[in-house]
Amino acid sequence: MTIQPSSRSEIAPFRVMEVFEAAERRAATGAEVVRLEVGQPLTAAPKGVIERAHQVLDSDRLGYASSHGIVELRAAIATHYADWYGLEVDPHRVVVTVGASGGFTLAFLAAFDIGDRVALAVPGYPCYRNALEALGAQVVPLMTTLDDNFQPTIKLLEKAYAEGPLDGLVITSPSNPTGTMLDDDMLASIVAWCDERGIKVVSDEIYHGLTYGTAATTALAHSDDVLVVNSFSKYFSMTGWRLGWLVVPENFVSPVTKFAANLLLGPQTLSQMAGIAAFDCHEELQGHLVRYAHNRQILLDGLRSAGFDRLAPAEGAFYVYADISDIAESSTDLCAQWLSELGIAATPGTDFDPYNGEQYVRFSFCGGTDAVERGVELLTSWQNARR
Ligand SMILES: Cc1ncc(COP(=O)(O)O)c(C=O)c1O
Structure with missing residues (x-):
């Protein structure tokens, strides 16, 4: 058969x-x-990352690295939040991932159960929808238009919520494919609206650093109870290095790292060790x-x-x-x-x-x-x- x-x-x-x-x-x-x-x-x-990678190749045996991410890289990522957003982030809450793709997959696994209703903007990055559906979640499309800047609004969320309580919301600002952004007030209202209803927000911030007017603000500026996804692929110009990170609430660190260990063991050791240098290459x-x-x-x-x-x-x-x-x-x-x-x-x-x-x-x-x-x-x- x-x-x-x-x-x-x-x-x-x-x-x-x-x-x-x-x-x-x-x-x-x-x-x-x-x-x-x-x-x-x-x-x-960036040149600094490539130089560091050569040194690591010559001096390190490149065994498995921690599934949580190597300590020095997590510390550098936490410092990045202080430098860019003026925020103090505990490096323990940072989990290094295989790109943003690995990050949102781990976040979805840790945050959502089969049948959970997770809202996201349409148009939006297709892999969220595809990954959520493969995990058994129910995707709730928020049909955005140019008039609402192709981003979720409270009105769209209220409408979706009226059809059935939501368990999660995925936001992306700046967005792929539209390049549009949630301004800081809108981001704050959405995070607060979700917080009041216990809706888990997953904020994909992969395009931060690539803005042409106002800089993007992070969902972490409005709550520690959100799951933030980011990556070295875009601003840092490191797609093939397959390196990203999550910042998660304290009680998500253990579930996320357990999923990372079981499914992936962890991100590439070479990328992690060399990636630290990326923060000196602005x-x-x-x-x-x-x-x-x-x-x-x-x-x-x-x-x-x-x-x-x-x-x-x-x-x-x-x-x-x-x-x-x-x-x-x-x-x-x-x-x-x-x-x-x-x-x-x-x-x-x-x-x-x-x-x-x-x-x-x-x-x-x-x-x-x-x-x-x-x-x-x-x-x-x-x-x-x-x-
Ligand atoms: C919004 C968004 N999230 C995630 C990804 C995947 O990024 P990574 O290379 O970090 O896995 C992309 C890639 O284009 C993207 O546009």
Whole structure:
């Protein structure tokens, strides 16, 4: 008898990776590909991290490290909260993880039971929804729009709560795919609203440090009773090092580290030891931020003058989320057409929004300025040819 995968294996794919692979296949043929789909920095890890990694390789045997995370890295992360947010965080509450992905998976395992109702903004990062469903939680979509800055509002939460009590809420500010942010007052009200009802907040703060106006504030500024997820992948430019962290309430430290030990043993020792140096590399990292800000302006201006005028404001992260419903009925088809005819790789909104995603395309501006300029040039001529 042929054995079958579990029903949990029906998990939805992460389609961004499929677009990425289609772009790679086209690039392998030697054809031009303008990469506006990837959500990963073009740059390598900061020099200080690479130097430290070489030293560690030469001097350490690289055995297993603590599932909680090595003490020096947890201390450096706690200091980061003092430096960036003026907050005192006990290093014991910091758990080092395999990227933000490893972090939110551990957070979900420790926070939610089968059948729990967990709300999240749509559009939003698809893996929360997919991971929560695989764990047996019930995902409650908060249907956000440009009018509410594509972020949860108390009104949306009240509406969802009226349909059935909520057990959790996942927030992401700045958000992927919209780049929009919750301002500090809104963040405070949401955290307080959840606190009054015993709703567990998981705040993914992976795009902190990548903002183009007001700096992002952490949910920890409003409560110690939240689970904060963060990562070295974006601001720190270290995607492939698979390193992130959680800051959790004291009573979650043991459950989270037990899950980490049982499921993963822990994050890569080399990444942990070298990652400590990342906090001394802000000068280099600020240089990347200057390029992102420049690219962002070129993309926003270029898209608007090419006639894409319904754009989320891109207050942070490195994405512009564009409403293309006046141009095409299906962003999936439009992105496929752009890739084959123009060589532009962009991501359809369907991954981030299973309901209205066909109306949106996500453009990423974390690549080179030349790619963003070329993308704008090609899209402008394409629009001109259609008119
Ligand atoms: C909002 C959000 N959270 C988490 C992740 C995954 O990050 P990591 O590489 O740290 O696992 C991403 C990656 O794009 C993301 O956009």
